[in-house]
Amino acid sequence: MQIKDFTVKIINGKLLKIKISVKNEKIEYLQIFGDFFLYPEDSLPKLEKALIGKSKDECFIAIQKIIKDENINIIGFSPEDINKLIHGGFK
Amino acid sequence: MKQEWRLIIENEPISAYENMAIDTALQSHCDQPVLRFYTWKPASVSIGRFQNLYDEVNINYCKENNIDIVRRITGGGAVFHDQELTYSLCINEDNIYFSKDLHESYKSICEAIIKGLSLLGMDAKYVPINDLIVNGKKISGCAxxxxxxVILQHGTLLIKVDVDKMFKILNVSNEKIKDKLISDVKQRVTSIENETGKKFQINDIIKAMTEGFKLQFKCDFLNSKLTQDEINTMYENKVIFESNKWNHER
Structure with a gap:
């Protein structure tokens, strides 16, 4: 498994980091880190899990769905921010 | 009629694990708002709930210098707790003096600290979501x-700051970047001593902050200690905060 790191400081937001591995154009490993706030806190692993097996084009919908389904409130980055960072893992 | 809130002042500094365990125990048993002030011994690093321990902290330096490391239950960034006063507030989100709204509740508690700092002669401003600044520099952060x-908000209040030491515990390997960051942090961080040029007794700072909460929330305080139920939960929680499983979670 080849894990890549990507980091971005969101303007007017927080630091967002990911460790990602992509195999056959699908995410096989993903961890999200940073100094952001996310409520409820135990939903971050659910967000990560929801993206495993997803292709580049499926990520944004999956992010939006899990945020809605789990009623996740994020301060410090947006769904667009994390989607953009994840796309780096597909390059 | 004014609400009566509990006030717990730790007379002695205590460990990071115990401090985090007490905060979460108070949250678990909260049937009345409780404000707590505490300090740390040994000096400690707390990392945010979602941070990578290895990325954020120079673990070897901490081991060599008797600095404890704990993962907080709250988000936010890594904090070096040394010469500071920390507060925590547990309050039911249905409290009439409080807003359920996440942003408003952060602001509301920070306003209490601003009022307290004002009593010490400082003009602090709230910078969303979790910072307080004086003269453009950060003096307090919260999560x-x-x-x-039940809301648990805890926050720091820098009494004195040693930025060089602060940065030795941060894991920044690239020297060039490190220089830039040190310079940046030195310009961004301040303390009560820096801003007032005075050395306050910690009890005077606690008194001012308590007064700030009274002014903000129109409440009275009753000096209090942990109940036996809270102590029991604290010991259960402390085991978790001391564990590698929790601290190395991500």
Whole structure:
């Protein structure tokens, strides 16, 4: 498994980091880190899990769905921010 | 009629694990708002709930210098707790003097600290979501979590700051970047001593902050200690905060 790191400081937001591995154009490993706030806190692993097996084009919908389904409130980055960072893992 | 809130002042500094265990125990048993002030011994690093321990902290330096490391239950960034006063507030989110709204509740508690700092002669401003600045520099940061409708917000208040030491515990390997960051942090961080040029007794700072909460929330305080139920939960929680499983979670 080849894990890549990507980091971005969101303007007017927080630091967002990911460790990602992509195999056959699908995410096989993903961890999200940073100094952001996310409520409820135990939903971050659910967000990560929801993206495993997803292709580049499926990520944004999956992010939006899990945020809605789990009623996740994020301060410090947006769904667009994390989607953009994840796309780096597909390059 | 004014609400009566509990006030817990730790007379002696205590460990990071115990401090985090007490905060979460107070949140679990909260049937009345409780404000707590505490300090840390040994000096400690707390990392945010979602941070990578290895990325954020120079673990070897901490081991060599007797600095404890704990993962907080709250989000936010890594903090070096040394010469500071820390507060925590547990309050039910249905409290009439409080807003359920996440942003408003952060602001509301920070306003209490601003009022307290004003009594010490400082003009602090709230910078969303979790910072307080004086003369453009950060003097206080905070983080909030919610469980079973109870808000726990804890926050720092820098009494004195040693930025060089602060940066030795941070894991920044690239020397060039490190220089830039040190310079940046030195310009961004301040303390009560820096801003006032005075050395306050910690009890005077606690008194001012308590007064700030009274002014903000129109409440009275009753000096209090942990109940036996809270102590029991604290010991259970402390085991978790001391564990590698929790601290190395991500």
């Amino acid at each position: 909030q979590t919610r469980k079973n409708n």
